[in-house]
Amino acid sequence: MFLFRHSGVGSDARFRALRALYRSCIEQNGPEARARRLLRDWLSPQQRAQFDAENYFEVTGSHTGRRYRVHYGTLSNVLEIDASGQPAIGWCFLPERALAAGDVMLAQKIALETDEAAVLALAHRFSPRLPSLPRVVRRAY
Template sequence: MRWPVKGRDQARLKLVSRLLRAMRAENAPEACGRRLLRDWLSAAQRAQFDADRCFDVTGSDSGKRYRICYGTAANIRELDRDGKEGTGWCFAPVGALVPGDVMLAQKIALETSEAAALALANRVPLIPRLTH
């Protein structure tokens, strides 16, 4: 038998329900992946990611700059000297990973083994990205 909830108890129940939903969302795989990614970003990269959902890295071999945008595929763009986006690249670890985990793997690969990462990558046509 369910007892009717009224007044202050109803308000408390709604508050607890919202709190539980927020806790579940905070512990969801995508949120955990985003937190791990942010922990590995420099302060400048973190600020860029928070503002634009992307961040720039420097390749370990060529010194070229790349922009990694939120996503799991075709989300890397090579930048020219003026910071303009050029060639698109697509590579990712094997498995069904959340965007934060994929982006962290891409960051580490480009910053430590750029040539090996690009040897496995596919070039993709530059498609203008949507901003949020």
């Protein structure tokens, strides 16, 4: 560990600069950043462009040829897309261990592209459309 002596003028600025450098190094090399880089390396050029623009990418299932949209995240982030491009069914499946979002998404991509039937047999199905809630009207008094 480095020991720094407080030397007066300009030392606060040096400490702030050192702290900022340390934070940027952690942000660029932390688990989330590494997982995101690995995911981007595995995406096709079309998927990578879609992911960069929309924060999701689409995958084609290995058995049925259905399209799935994998959104950034770890839970309830896979949506089956119908012929009109709208979400039809939501699927929730993830690895047993807690992982960074990019690692989870990569596992989901590989699973859907290689063994779609087995994944869907284990996945939890959910409605991608939120139920309509009654509108609450508030009056100003």
